[in-house]
Amino acid sequence: MIARLAAAAAVLAALVTTAVFPDISVSAAGAASGCVKDTKIGFCVVPTAYKVEFGRDSIGGYQWHAYSFVDLGTTTITVADGTTRSVNHYRFSRLVVDQNALIQQTRSDYQMRIGAPGPIELGGANNAGTSMWTDVWASGLEFRWGLCLFTWSWVPDDLSLNISGCWLRLDAYAITAYNPQPQPGQRDNPVYLPGATLSLLGGT
Amino acid sequence: MNGTRWGRSALLGVPSLLVVFLLSLGLRTGLLASSVVIQSGTADLATSGLYGIDFGLSVVDATQKVKQADGTVVLKNIRLVRAGFAEGKLNELCIAVHQKIAGLDFTLKLTGGDGNMATWEVDARNVELDGQLVAGTLTLDGVVKFGITGEDVTTIKNPDGTYVDNPLDATPSQHRFGADATFAEFTKVTGKVYAMEIVGPFTLPGLKVKLESGNTTCPAPPAPTGPPS
Secondary structure, three states: HHHHHHHHOOOHHHHHHHHHOOOOOOOOOOOHHHHHOOOEEEOOOOOOOOEEEEEOOOOOOOOEEEEEEEEEEEEEEOOOOEEEEEEEEEEEEEEEOOOEEEEEEEEOOOEEEEEEEEOOOOOOOOOOOOEEOOOOEEEEEEEEEEOOOOOOEOOOOOOEEEEEEOEEEEEEEEEEEEEEOOOOOOOOOEEEEEEEEEEEOOOH | OEEEEEEOOEEOOOOOOOOOEEEEOHHHOOOOOOOOEEEEEEEEEEEEEEEEEEEEEEEEEEEEEEOOOOOOOEEEEEEEEHHHHHEEEEOEEEEEEEEEOEEEEEEEEEEOOOOOOOOOOEEEEEEHHHHHHHHHEEEEEEEEEEEHHHHHOOOOOOOOOOEOOOOOOOHHHHHOEEEEEEEEEEEEEEEEEEEEEEEEOOOOOEEEEEEEEOOOOOOOOOOOOOOOO
């Protein structure tokens, strides 16, 4: 009982101490962002590409499906530090991934992972019946299809493909998903990741 | 950032220390009238739902106090994921912090909510969470961006309606990974958080703060049965 009271007293002491002495060493939010926005994409893009993976080689069978998958062509983007990257601009509509979706950025100072076991959706149709889509600016496209026998690294420019694949990988700089008629509280979302895990490794 | 920042980063990792700062000391009647800051080494967070408008996420720097074997304390730079909402709603909330005091294990537990999974009963503004591991179902709506740098993410607004620059305090020169969405909804959320800060007006019905013997945990959060309204 004495130990319990001591614990409660210690906690209360901590409350009072911190309440009385707010820390002023934390820099105030509002520090100038100072990054270079890409004019086409509309925001500051990370200079270090992150891996995007749909499906997994070891699972087998078709694991992702796109009502429309189109390469809008090669383009040069400006990343946040002002340097440029040559990438392809891909657009997916109604993309469903049955198993394993991963976004992973690996740098010397951390590894950030957003993973979901699937099924997930990127894009689709909202409650108003309007199609949503996902744009990806990336390099290093690889995907396996055709009974999981063929690995491809390109799709024809400006040709919309209704396609299913076994796995797909690319090195992305920017992804945007867009719902033209979002409604607060509705669940017709362009990005739906059930059972997702967000983790940061190597940061300590 | 509106309001005072109560040392979120500098206090990360204070050994065995939980700070539940009830700014207005509004614990009476189970309602908090103003702001809450929760800081600790790490805390277990569980909520059935967290929904917000103007959501942002970024990898950020933080400073952790680490106690050495000789008793001295050194500051260590670490990376965390910081998530922020300009306006948020919560459906039930449980935070548990494990303490060892005088050689005995205790759990300080904060719980709140109306017990009804169909209602999103907690309104809060300017919510920020720092953590390294969060699990749950994530939905993002409106304009969704992945790969935006942390310093370019937007959440809260200035009085003149413009977005506050770099609201998550990302280090601008690092250009680290961020995400941004008009709306975000997390359900069945569990995670280890380093800090939780709610700056704006905040009400938490059914608020309870308990000190329990031993290492206890928050129950697994059930899924909400209704959308946020």
